[in-house]
Amino acid sequence: MKTKTFDCVRMKRESAEKLRRLLEPLTPEERRAFWEEAYRQLREQQEKRKQKQTSTP
Numbered sequence: 001m002k003t004k005t006f007d008c009v010r011m012k013r014e015s016a017e018k019l020r021r022l023l024e025p026l027t028p029e030e031r032r033a034f035w036e037e038a039y040r041q042l043r044e045q046q047e048k049r050k051q052k053q054t055s056t057p
Contacts, residue, residue, distance in 0.1 A: 023031055 023034065026034065
């Protein structure tokens with residue numbers, strides 16, 4: 001029998017809790033700015049990966 005070394009549900013819950021603690025003291029405007037910046041960074045990463053894939057023969 002294989003022993004479980006990685007618990008996806010636990011990781012998800014811990015990440016959600018960390019995010020909740022991070023956002024809790026912020027105002028609604030600060031939270032919106034946080035998510036807008038996170039989205040901007042995500043799109044930037046996606047664009048870099050896309051360019052890297054198309055430039056690799």
